[in-house]
Amino acid sequence: MKVFNMSSAKGKKVNIYLIIGAVMTGIIVVMAIVGIFWTPYSTTAMSAKERFAAPSWQHLFGTDNFGRDIFSRVMKAVGTSALISVLVVAISAVAGIVLGAITGYFGGVVDAVVMRIVDAINGFPSILLALVIISLLGKGRQNVVLALAIAFTPSFVRIVRGEFIRLRDADYVVRARLMGVAKPRILFVHILPNIFSTFWVSVTIGLNNAILAESGLSYLGIGVQAPDATLGSLLSDAQASLASSPWYALAPGLTIVWTVLGVAMLSEGIGKLKK
Amino acid sequence: MISIDNLTISFSGKKAVDGISLQIEPGEILGLVGESGSGKSVTALTLMGLLASEGVMETGTIDFNGTCLLKAGVKPDQKLLRSFRGDQMSMIFQEPMTSLNPTMKVGPQIDEQLLLHAKDDFKSAEERKKRVLETLEGVGLRDVEKVYDSYPHQLSGGMRQRAMIAMAVILHPALIIADEPTTALDVTIQNQIVKLLKEIRDREQNSMIFITHDLNLARRICTKLAVMKDGKIVELGSTEEIFTNPQTDYAKKLIAAVPGRKNSKSAVHREIERIEPILTVKDLNVFYKERSKKLFGKTEHKCVVKNADFEIYPGETLGLVGESGCGKTSLCKAILGINNDITGNVKISTVRPQMVFQDPYSSLNPSKSIGWLLEEPLRAEDILEKSIKYTKETRKEMAIDMLRRVGLDEYYYDRMPHQLSGGQRQRVSIGQALITKPSLILADEPVSALDVTIQDQVLELLESLQEEYGLAYLFISHDINVIYRVSDRIMVMKKGEILEIGDRDQLFDNPKHPYTKELLAES
Amino acid sequence: MKKYLSIFFVTLLAMAALTGCSGGTGESSGDNTSNVSTTDTTQAGTSDNVTGVTATGEATYGGTVVVGIQQDIDSLDPHTATAAGTKEILFNIFEGLVKNAPNGDLICAVAESYELSEDGLVYTFTLRQGVKFHNGDLVTAEDVKYSIERCAGLLDGTPLVSTMKTITAVDIIDEKTVQVTVDSVNPELIYSFTYAIIPNGSADVEGADPIGTGPFRYVSYTPQEGIIVEKNEDYWQEGLPYLDRVEFKIITDDKTATLELQAGTVQLFSYLTDEQATELSKTMQVLSAPSSTVQALFLNNAVEPLNDVKVRQAIMYALDKDEINLFVGGGDATVISSSMLPTLEKYYVDLNDVYGTGANVEAAKQLLTEAGYPDGFDLVISVPSNYPVHMQTAEVIVEQLKAVGINASIDAIEWTSWLSDVYTNREYAATVCALTGDSTPGYLLSRFVSTSSKNFINFNSAEYDEVYEKVVAATTMEERGDYYKELQKILVDEAGTGFTLCIANKVAVANNLAGYVFYPVYVQDMSTVYYVAE
């Protein structure tokens, strides 16, 4: 005979944020992954007959000015947007960790020099930055990523630097120094894991901001290249016919909000889980 | 009379206070003693009606001079409670720095009491200010106008605590609860605060609940004691009764663990062979950079340790005692080479002396397992010394061996620091310092953050390890009793200067410096 | 034996009417184009092709109109301004000796009439009496001499208008007669005299405001905001203009423009995208007429594999221009095949049958196979990203090329990069953009001569060059017209470039405005626009 332990199930508080966040993000992830291999309609095939069709069972989100299925395009765009924002955050976070760790831990001249460069990048318009990178490295999605990553790095450097300054004289770091642990190991093995809870918050915000920043670039005409699309570029395209076919804008718009909310909820849930 | 009847408080199902009953008479100082987590503070906060929202009052009633303040199952009347708080009963907290609002001047913070409860008794703000100033004078503060207009951080720890006390007594409440009011203060200040509290009680004839983990202190101030353990009162009686004739095992153990000259187990004088010092400090000055506020002013080198001159021999414990900010830690760091802004000589004839820190929570890397932490010094040594080569297995063996030596079971190898208690962490910390077998350990207040019984165990461990490895300790503490217990020789420091250094018993029996005398006065 | 120039002087569509000059008085364009009349029946001015309903009602004087423009002004100097968007505004401030009329004719402006010597080398202009500059001064022969010499480079050696390089002397015969001498015959030179007449020396006065003789006088210009003009009370054409004030407001973003039109902040906006037109037609009048631009998928004839005529022809077959028209032009554009504005009916030949206006996938694939690309190839189309129309066209073309196996992709670039990399340095494979024609019919064809600095597609046909030489040598427009047709044919046969559409210029006009007139050239004439009486 089995013994059911009811109390443990009842006593545990349900982490509502985690569940909702996981479900919301999950749907997006599934959409993005399926979108790589299959979409209900071709994302590029045009149809003159079906321009600006309203949402229907054939076209869940309707069609755009070229008669393309918006749902299919959103599916594909979700993947592109997600990939861009994840890569942007990954690159800038790693750069931020390396630079922030070195400047924060050692201080002095290196700190002064790196922080001045960080300040300089901060004041530098990301559009110009994007243009410079595209001219140096050519076109392509990867360079949008790189430009945004460079623009995002300063804020990560600041956060990591602050944390390293806070922790550089922590007792356990002093001990590691006394043991004769090598500097890089102190930086990245001893200190680094301890800044992750703070870092995680900025990573979540960064993911959100990267989606927004990419859509800003799309709006200014230097985002991804058509017919490739991101949620931001779809939204930008959709504006032209906002009054006559509002569903075109609504589909990517709501998807952005949904994604960002999902990620935020998930991270809040994870935060609660740790406590 | 204030009476607590059959009080049970639980936090998410776990009982923090378990059916306690207490009565406090006017003029009485009731000591609530026990180790951390025994429910002392929870009891006090409940009495004040400040129980955190996660806490549930399961049973019991609290009666204050005939008014039922709290009753289990009945929604607390917040308005009633607020009218009592501050007016009828007030509280003094442990950390005067954080317990005062950092962005509000001290005067207005005290004035708030009058505003909240006795606004109509005063005609004007000036009158209230006059009253506040009087009260500040009453708690032994001088230059009260200046104190009134100061922010908390501009006052010293002792002054802050006096201001806290002024806040608590300004309305002459029937009950004052003091929660570890002297723990964060230096010994000499501690004595003054205790004296002040006594004076207030004598003057005002109010009741007082004095919460402390320090039995020595409780003995000096309290008329009645309640010994708490795991949320229960295990023993209740007059202070003298309990100290002279404890009934329960726990009380006995607690009293026995109190370090002090009279009950020190290692009061036996050890003979140390002093031939070749393991550490020689000669004419050591340690500086601290301070930026000048003036334009083009040079960066000032503030001397925090002046002309330190001493040595430590193998197998010996040198106790270093002094108040916070006297330069103890700076001296340590200079010896270990962490601070290079020094003049003079430090000669160490052993490899890599290690350090044990005060706070067992910050000295272990929270993101690593205990096993990893214990092995890390070996890995570092492996890289540094070409002659040494540890395999993964030997490292693990050594770590587990060290776990046993510091009195922990093998399964702690995979635990994370946050899963350990403070005492256990300090054991790991000691193990980590010892695993590379240094012959000199600098221990900076290693037991100050621990409960008495745990403190006792850790000190015992340190002693046995000293025996085993022939270690030399530089043992730093502000607690003269702990110093007495562990040291062979004692060094007294004040404001960066070594005032006195000498054999333990000689120093205790015959202190030369007036400051030493003051330190020893209350031991 | 001088003939009246008007006999020779041929406008785009018609023999210049004498009336255009000698009789071109105030009433000529006041109530629209019908008066500017001509003897010619082919008068096909754009007014015939205009679609959309204009408001009807009594014309009133006064009022302010805000006109949205898409580009900032590149210069306030009418002789150095190069951007079409600037010229279209300066048209309201400045006038030349002659000026464009809505039907494509030239009418006399500062000049009252002119004559051309029989050898075609001497132009004699008689100035109109009483024409005043905006500063109140009368236009003198000195002013005319100065203006023409400045354009022709006779003042400092650098001609500001390249077609006027042939002018060798400007002589003042008397105070109302100016004679211009050229060194070679060019029947199209008269169009260059549309360049502004400005007060003598005014371009060299520091801090000078633009002063002309046009229907509106310059008030102010603020970068990024726009240019404001006010009614010229002394305008020589009586009854014009109607409006007291016109504000040209710069709105670079098409979506913002739509919003401002909907809100009524802006009353007039031209070159709408199809989406804008659809969106705005509910609340405003949307007029439409063929524009003066030819859009194309330009191919760089010098790069692999586009240097193979078969590959280019395959692309021609692959293009489905009808579909592009539907998606981008809203079905209102004219499908074209060569470099001539269809509105210039006299010179235009319809060559749409050569490759068809729909897609011919089989023919395209076969040609590709013949050329050695049975599996297609990669093609990058560089598109200036500030033109939504071209971006969308490129997107459609990518799909169409995909159908024949060509793997095309879009490279969206900034306009300035386009000018440098594509147009000047010719470092590109393909691009989608449009060329703006001017009133000289040969202009759009001249740029495909292999040696032309404007031949950015690197078109290289000996036959074409030969015929063009004949054009230059020809002294009459009839003669030239035949050669122009030949040139168009060669361009199509060689598949030099994939001309697609002459996109309709759709103009949104507030419901209470009337009198908007389309021109076959890139101008925006505000003098005829008026508020309808309620």
Add this chain to the structure above:
Amino acid sequence: MKYFIKKIVTLIITLLLVSILAFLAFQIIPGDVVHSILGTEATPEREEALREELGLDRPPVERYLNWGKDVLRGDFGVSYRYSKNMNEMMPVKELIGDKLPVTLWLALLSVGITVLIAIPLGVLWAGTKNKFLDGVLNVLTQTSMAIPAFFLGILVTYLFGIAFKMFRPGAYVSYKTDFGGFIHYLIFPAIAIAIPKIGMTARFLRNSTLTELTSDYVRTARSKGASEKRILFKHVLRNAMLPVVTFLGMIIAEVVAGSIVVEQVFALPGIGRLLISSISTRDFPVVEILILYITFVVIIVYFIVDVLYRVLDPRIREK
């Protein structure tokens, strides 16, 4: 004082660095200002003449040094693109000076709106025990941060401009002609800028208030018998505002540097739009000064925040 000198030196170094970076950027990016000016009608002769006129035929290092010398002398040069009249180009100083008030007022208004709404909202949010309200605010603020700026601009325009007719989209009037009308129009772009900032600030303030509410001095205040409301407003708010000040500083720096997208959507002739168009036309003198201005503003705002923080927090003041 030493603190100031140090800050000024840092500022100068950063400005120098930025100006070099911007100059290098212009060496790298494609597109020639000469082509941009002459358009499709360029002839090699005119190109050459123009290049010489603009001094672009000189070697890059010399050009940079000349530019630097002029800037140090207070001569910011003239725009390559924008005319002042028939024969003069617009001086950069005049051009930027003209656009600056637009951006500054926009910044002021948007920060004002942010502070006015976000601070009460954040405190209310921290104070509420209503789970539902908490959830709603959570989703609302999160959503406000998730909408791209340009779309928010369009939404604000549709809502306030087209639907409620509270303003006429695009009917911007210059501050020179009608200051009241100017401010009235500016309120709406300011709202578009403020919405995500309100979300961020309210969240931030709420979190910092919640943190402060757990601190010891709050317990002390409770033990004095102070009401929760009094505790929140008298004790916690000021302390909770401290980190928010830094945060607001970042926001101010951001909007003072120009809100490119919102300026574009609302057709405001501000710094951000000028920057974009000048970059796209390769108008180097304008872009250089704009970038220097932005960097300058960002650093100065951070500096002011730093000083303000010292004023607000008596603990740091004395150090």
